[in-house]
Amino acid sequence: MKNLLVSLDRLADFDEIIDVRTPLEFADDHIPGAINAPVLSNEERVLVGTMYKQVSPFEASRVGAALVARNIAQHLDTTFAGRPRNWRPLIYCWRGGTRSGSVTTVFSMIGWQARQLEGGYKTYRRATLDTLDHLPTTFRYIALTGPTGSGKTRLLHALREAGAQTLDLEQLAAHRGSLLGALPGEPQPSQKWFDTLLVGALRSFDPARPVFVEAESRRIGAISLPLALVESFHRGACVEVEASREDRATFLLHDYAHLFQRPESFKEQLSRLIGLHSRERVSGWHALIDAGREAELARELIDLHYDPAYARSSRQNFSELSRATHMLFRPNGADVVEQARALLARLDSARSAERPPVSPPITPA
Structure with a gap:
């Protein structure tokens, strides 16, 4: 044999x-x-x-x-x-x-x-x-940072449509990455299958070009990201995605539409925040769900939960955040691909400016 x-x-x-x-x-x-x-x-x-x-x-x-x-x-x-x-x-x-x-x-x-x-x-x-121990370190990453609701995932998709290399970890993990990130009717893959999918995605990239990735912590739902990957994009360049508070609230209302359709399940998920927030505050959010005051709930979650959490985690995780390129993004606009192309042009221009000029060859007299 x-x-x-x-x-x-x-x-x-x-x-x-x-x-x-x-x-x-x-x-x-x-x-x-x-x-x-x-x-x-x-x-x-x-x-x-x-x-x-x-x-x-x-x-x-x-x-x-x-x-x-x-x-x-x-x-x-x-x-x-x-x-x-x-x-x-x-x-x-x-x-x-x-x-x-x-x-x-x-x-x-x-x-x-x-x-x-x-x-x-x-x-x-x-x-x-073994591959996940070394392959992630061979790429140059640009992390899309920014608070929840700023449309980082939508920008990532727009960048892909504009021709950039993108690593969509949330798509591979079938989860949006936050407490409320479970996708309706779509279970997460096993850790092993996620790893297989991730290796396939990484092998499709050209190491000479940057890879855009949404800022993530070590875990996406039940999935753990390889340490080599997390460390690589945590120390890479950043684009801080910013959006107006109203745009963010509108975006969250669209993203959370499936949660509002199942109010009891939504309230149960919010109850897991007790400990980070007082029972009184979480009960107030439950009351907003019961009253159908969806926009008010979205704004409160932005102000009282997501933004403070982002401020804590981003400072700890992304070493280049202080030098990030800032982008004011309109996540609900019809021109997201055009916005992505404009960002790519800005980044290309900035990178070209960083390169030292090439001296012309000296011609012997």
Whole structure:
């Protein structure tokens, strides 16, 4: 079987990558582009594992082998029925063991050029973590700082539309980053899948060009950002995004529309702020929700919660904030892309001014 093992750096050599782990394992994380063809279902894997501990390893292996054989046969009749003779699949399981080994052996006996990923998913996961230790440090970041409601995310999207490189961490994490940042009907990815998505995003960037990123702390909802990434953009250049109080309130009303549609859930989320704010203040916010005074609540959250929190965190986290480029942004305007282009022009001009002039070559007399 050793001659059928290949290393992780040979992924591109294969026509298809087959993940034979359970659907739950696959959903938690997988090699990008892989398809799931489980040789044990979620329930079957639990059954075999329980037998291994409570009955005997032999009985678990016997039952497991029968289940794996039946499932491989089913995949051959369905998922892989149309694959050509010269098909080259790469197969992996959790650690490059029995599950992927069984499929690789059967596929090779059929005549396909099947290979097994050495070390399995564990090797891939280890490589992902190693990549996140160093790849984020190879880019020059420009962090969009500014208080909640100033439209940093909208500006980030506009910058992307204007042709800039942008890293949208909140999109990858499926969360807006604040206490009220959960997206309706959209669960966050697992930490492992987020890491995979992040590596894919980083690998798409050109290191010669800056990467714009929204100012974030170490966590976005339940997701933790890699320390190397956080430290890199925390010490990078900043654009401080400013907007009028009324523009910010209007923006928050639009952003929080789904929360006002579920007032009891909204009040429950605000109750988590007790400790940072008095019970009386939070109760007052509950009363504003009950009374439908949405604009007043938005303004109070800006003045009493978001702005003080931003003042504390920004000073601690962003070392270049005192030298930030300031941008007065109109987040509710129809011209956000034009505003983004104007910002890019300002930044390019400022960077050009910082470069020392190039002396003309001296021509010998």
